[in-house]
Amino acid sequence: MSDNQRNTFFLVSLLLCPSLTMADELNQANTAWVLTATALVLFMTLPGLSLFYAGLVRSKNVLSVLMQCFAITCLVSILWLAGVYSFIFADGGVLQPFLGGTSKLFMPDLNKGSLSGTIPESVFFMFQMTFAIITPALIVGGFAERMKFSAMLWFSGLWLILVYMPVCHWMWGGGWLAKMGAMDFAGGIVIHINAGVAALVSALVLGKRRGFPTTAMPPHNMTMVVTGAGMLWVGWFGFNGGSALTADGAAGMAILVTHISASAGSLTWMCIEWRRFGKPSVLGIVTGMVAGLGTITPASGFVGPAGALFIGITSGIVCFYATQYVKRTLKIDDSLDVFPVHGVGGIVGSLLTGVFAAGSLGGVGLPEGVTMLSQVGVQALAVVVTALWSAAFSWGILMVLQKTIGLRVNPDDEMLGLDISLHEETGYHQLNN
Numbered sequence: 001m002s003d004n005q006r007n008t009f010f011l012v013s014l015l016l017c018p019s020l021t022m023a024d025e026l027n028q029a030n031t032a033w034v035l036t037a038t039a040l041v042l043f044m045t046l047p048g049l050s051l052f053y054a055g056l057v058r059s060k061n062v063l064s065v066l067m068q069c070f071a072i073t074c075l076v077s078i079l080w081l082a083g084v085y086s087f088i089f090a091d092g093g094v095l096q097p098f099l100g101g102t103s104k105l106f107m108p109d110l111n112k113g114s115l116s117g118t119i120p121e122s123v124f125f126m127f128q129m130t131f132a133i134i135t136p137a138l139i140v141g142g143f144a145e146r147m148k149f150s151a152m153l154w155f156s157g158l159w160l161i162l163v164y165m166p167v168c169h170w171m172w173g174g175g176w177l178a179k180m181g182a183m184d185f186a187g188g189i190v191i192h193i194n195a196g197v198a199a200l201v202s203a204l205v206l207g208k209r210r211g212f213p214t215t216a217m218p219p220h221n222m223t224m225v226v227t228g229a230g231m232l233w234v235g236w237f238g239f240n241g242g243s244a245l246t247a248d249g250a251a252g253m254a255i256l257v258t259h260i261s262a263s264a265g266s267l268t269w270m271c272i273e274w275r276r277f278g279k280p281s282v283l284g285i286v287t288g289m290v291a292g293l294g295t296i297t298p299a300s301g302f303v304g305p306a307g308a309l310f311i312g313i314t315s316g317i318v319c320f321y322a323t324q325y326v327k328r329t330l331k332i333d334d335s336l337d338v339f340p341v342h343g344v345g346g347i348v349g350s351l352l353t354g355v356f357a358a359g360s361l362g363g364v365g366l367p368e369g370v371t372m373l374s375q376v377g378v379q380a381l382a383v384v385v386t387a388l389w390s391a392a393f394s395w396g397i398l399m400v401l402q403k404t405i406g407l408r409v410n411p412d413d414e415m416l417g418l419d420i421s422l423h424e425e426t427g428y429h430q431l432n433n
Contacts (some may be wrong), residue, residue, distance in 0.1 A: 196343020
């Protein structure tokens with residue numbers, strides 16, 4: 001074989017065998033998928049979560065919720081560029097177990113050729129930004145209909161820096177939880193437990209809405225709720241499937257188990273409600289879907305379809321009774337059930353990840369030498385640490401804001417509705433309660 005023939009053979013082999021290419025070489029298939037997933041995750045917040053939450057509140061507060069989700073999207077995006085991304089994903093040197101470094105503040109070296117693994121760093125930057133956006137937006141459901149807009153902005157910004165940033169680094173930025181082997185594929189710990197606990201603390205600090213729980217406060221627009229819920233379901237495929245950062249079977253399996261868990265959670269919640277109250281409600285079936293989605297999130301890249309079915313059924317049962325307990329027994333006004341659905345779902349899913357990731361149960365398999373019991377122990381440690389961190393710093397931020405600018409609108413403004421009192425606008429020509 002001549003030298004020219006050998007060179008030609010080598011080049012053709014590289015093209016036909018992607019595994020022979022360098023790890024840091026651009027992969028167009030992966031890039032295209034993560035670009036798509038990025039759009040899907042942003043779609044979850046705007047308009048998915050926005051419509052879901054806006055439909056759940058009373059008509060006099062519909063615009064306030066939409067405004068909060070929109071403003072959080074803008075605020076988090078700027079803070080992400082300014083330094084949050086850097087302190088999560090840049091090399092932190094001696095502080096690496098706890099916090100990243102400063103080399104990526106305002107992304108001075110970013111260009112179209114910069115890579116993060118096999119995708120452009122700009123794509124990875126944007127994909128992770130959409131996760132950071134939806135997390136504080138979830139907390140809105142804990143204090144809906146009663147927090148000042150200015151307080152919401154300050155809380156969201158400070159919470160992103162003091163709570164989300166370190167926890168995200170510990171799990172996804174090479175921090176100490178990742179080193180211990182904690183498993184959180186797409187955010188059960190980083191996002192759902194983190195936000196769920198913060199929402200519970202917010203509800204406790206701000207107190208109940210005027211009239212709760214004696215006055216009925218049903219959703220004002222169930223059509224809007226179901227529309228938003230459907231967008232969340234579709235967008236969640238980018239949320240979980242995109243976290244693989246590859247266009248392959250791992251992404252496909254993550255999407256499959258996400259769908260199975262959401263379906264199982266919906267039907268389980270519906271059946272419990274049907275049996276207990278005599279009729280299945282639309283609100284119940286969509287809430288069960290969200291519970292199933294949140295619960296499968298940490299496990300989505302590690303478990304198989306059978307594990308997802310069990311996780312989804314469990315989410316419907318546990319989150320339903322958690323919602324009843326928080327609202328009816330404890331009488332905590334977590335307005336849109338963020339903690340019992342997202343927080344409790346994240347806890348359940350994170351613990352069950354350590355079980356159903358086992359190869360014997362259809363998962364991808366635990367690391368060599370790691371038993372199911374020890375993995376569940378690591379998962380439990382990550383859950384407890386995250387919950388305590390979120391609770392402590394959320395409470396601290398709220399206390400500082402309470403003593404400075406104040407947290408809650410005055411009683412007259414709350415009765416009038418936040419749309420008029422804070423934004424001088426109404427969502428509908430005919431304003432109803």
